[in-house]
Amino acid sequence: MKLDLILRVGTKLILPFILIFAPYVHFHGDYGPGGGFQAGVIIAAAIILYAIVFGLDAAKRVAPQGLIERLVPLGVLLYASAGLPAMLSNKGRYLDYGVFGHHFAHAHEWGILIVETGVIITVSSTMLAIFYAFADRSRR
Amino acid sequence: MSSLQEHLPILQILVPLFGAILTAFTRSGTTAWAIAAVSSAISPFISAALLIKVTTTGQPISYVMGPWAAPWGIEYRVDLLNGFILLLVSLIGLVSIPYARKSVAQEIDSHKQSWFYTMYLLCLTGLLGICITGDAFNAFVFLEVSSLSTYTLIALGRQRRALVSAYQYLVMGTIGATFYIIGVGLIYIVTGTLNFVDLAARIGPAMPELSRPIIAALAFMTVGISLKLALFPLHVWLPNAYAFAPSFATAFLAGTATKVAIYLLLRIFYTFFSNAIPFYSLPISEFLLVLSLAAMFVASFTAIFEENAKRMLAYSSVAQIGYITLGIALANKIGLAGSLVHMFNHAIMKTALFFALGAMVYRTGVARMSSLSGIGRKMPITTAAFVVAGLGLIGVPGTAGFISKWYLAMGAIEHGWIWLVFLIVLSSLLAVVYVGRFIEIAYFREPSSDIADSHEPPLSMLAPLIALAAATIYLGFDTRLTGGVARQIADFLLSGVVLGGTQ
DSSP, X not given: OGGGHHHHHHHHHHHHHHHHHHHHHHHHTTTSSOOHHHHHHHHHHHHHHHHHHHOHHHHHHHSOXXXXXXXXXXHXXXXXXXXXXXXXXXXXXXXXXXXXXXXXXXXXXXXXXXXXXXXHHHHHHHHHHHHHHHXXXXXX | OHHHHHTHHHHHHHHHHHHHHHHHHOOOHHHHHHHHHHHXXXXXXXXXXXXXXXXXXXXXXXXXXXXXXTTTSOEEEEOHHHHHHHHHHHHHHHHHHHHHHHHHHHHXXXXXXXXXXXXXXXXXXXXXXXXXXXXXXXXXXXXXXXXXXXXXXXHTSSSTHHHHHHHHHHHHHHHHHHHHHHHHHHHHHHHSOOBHHHHHHHHTTTOSSXXXXXXXXXXXXXXXXXXXXXXXTSOTHHHHHHHHSOHHHHHHHHHHHHHHHHHHHHHIIIIITTTTOHHHHSTHHHHHHHHHHHIIIIIHHHHHTOSBHHHHHHHHHHXXXXXXXXXXXXXXXXXXXXXXXXXXXXXXXXHHHHHHHHHHHHHHSOOBTTTTTTHHHHSHHHHHHHHHHHHHHHTOTTSHHHHHHHHHHHHHHHTTOHHHHHHHHHXXXXXXXXXXXXXXXXXXXXXXXXXXXXXXXXXXXXXXXXXHHHHHHHHHHOOIIIIIHHHHHHHHHHTTSOTTTTO
C-alpha cells in the first residue's frame, strides 16, 4: 500500500470537493440540471472511490453496511411521507404540498426538496449497497 | 370519518406501500410477515368499501393527487371494472398471507425473508396501482413496480434455475413494458393527454378515422400487455417462472399478475378506444379468437405431457388465460361477462391448486409427478382440495369453473358460433386428462419413497387452501358476486362499443 502514496493523498484532497459538489447538485436541481438522483450518485461515488483506494473495510467503517441497508428504505419513507401532511391535517389530498408554506410556489419548493432528499438518501445508499454486494463476492 | 372515506382510493395504495417500506427496515422474517399480514388484511376492506360505494352510487370514484385537477394531474379512478379487480387482487393477498409464513420460512434464507416480504408488498402495491390509476403513464410506473418485484420474487426460488427463469421473464417483461410505453408515447403525441377518460374523449370524436399512430399505439399496447398476460404464443416466460419461483410467490402471482394485465388490456380496449371502436374497424377480435383457441389447445396438450406438476399447472394457466381472452374476443355482453367471471374464478382455483401443490412440496420437497405418486394417502385433505380446484378447472357443474365456461358458451351461441361451444367443451376434456392424470397418480399408485414420511401441512397453510377450495364450490352455486357484478361491468364496458362488431 506504500506505493500508491500519490493516489491516497490525491484521493484525500479530492474527496471533500466531491462531497461538497453533491449538495450543490442536489440544491441546484430546482433551477437547472441536477437533483437528488445525480447528487446521490456523486455521494456514492465518493465512498466507492474511498473504498477502491483505502480498501473495502475502511469504507465499511465510514459507511457501515447495516446503516446503508436501512438508509435505502429511509429515503423511500421520506419520499412517500412528503405527501402525507396535507392528508393527515385534513387540508388537502395526498401529495398536496400546499401545507409546507403560505405561498403556493414556495410550499411546493419545500415539498419537492423533501422528495429530493428522500431520493438522495435512497440513491446513494442503493449504489453503495450494490457496490458492497459485488465487492464482497470476490472475497468469498 | 368522512375524510377517511374520501381518501380510500389512495389508501388502497399507501397501505401496502408503507408496509413494504417498513418491512425493509426490519431483518426479522416474523416481524416482516406481521407487517405484510396487517397490510394485506386492510387492503380487501378498502377494495370492498370502494366497490360497494361504486355499485350503490353508480358513479366512478375519482381522486386526484395534490392540487392538480384531473386531466393534468394524476387521477385515481375506481369504476365497476377496476373495483372488481381490486377486490380480487386484495382478496388473493389476504388468503395468501397466512400461507406465506411457513412456506417462506422453509424456502427462503432467514436473512432474506424480510426482503421477500418487501418485494411481495411492493408487488401488491404495483398490481393494485395498475388497477386503480386513471393515468396511462402512472399505470406504466406501477406495471414496472410490480414487474421488478416479481422478478425478484421469482429469482429467490431455491434452485439456481430460478435465476435463469427470472432473467427470462425480465427480458420478456421489459419488452412488454417497453411496447406499452411506446404505445402510450404515440398516443400522448397525438392527443396530448395521458388521462384515460380524457384520452377516450379525444381519440374518438376528434378523429373520425383512426390515424396511423393511433393504430400503431393500439398494436404496441396490445402486444406489450399480451406479453405480460402470457397470451399464447407470448407465454414462454410463464412456465419456468411459475415452476422455479418460491411456492408462495407462484400461488400469489398465478392469482393476480396475469389478471391485472388482462384488466389493463380491457381498459385499453374499452376505455381508451371506447369511442374509436377498434373491434369493428380492426381485426382484433379475430386475432384474439385464434390465439385464445391456440392457447386453450396447445397449452392444455403440453400440460398433459408435463412431468413437473408446477409446470403442468403453469401450462394450464396459459390455457385458462385463453378462455379469458376468448371472452374478450367474443366482445358481446355474455362473453365479456364470462371472461370477467373466469378471471375471478380462475384466480381462486389456480391459487388453490398452487397452494395445494406448494403444501405438497413443503412436506415432500419434490414437485415431480412420479415422485408425488400416492400423495393422496399421505396428505388426504390437501389432495382433496387439489382435486376440488382441479374439477373447477375442468368446469364440472357445481364448481366455479362451470359458471364461467357456461357464460363463455352462451356468449359463443349468441354469436351464432356453435362450433366454438364444441371447442370449449373439447378443450375442457383436455383439462380432464391432465387433472385426471394427477388424480390417478395421487390416489391409485403406491406411495413413492420420496413421500414416505410426509403428512398434512400445518394449519396455517391448510386453512387458506380449504377456504379457496370451498370458494370454488361456493362460487359454483352463488354467482351474485361474480356473475352479477360481471354482467353489470360488461354492460358498462359495452355501453361505448358497437355490438357484434365482428360480423
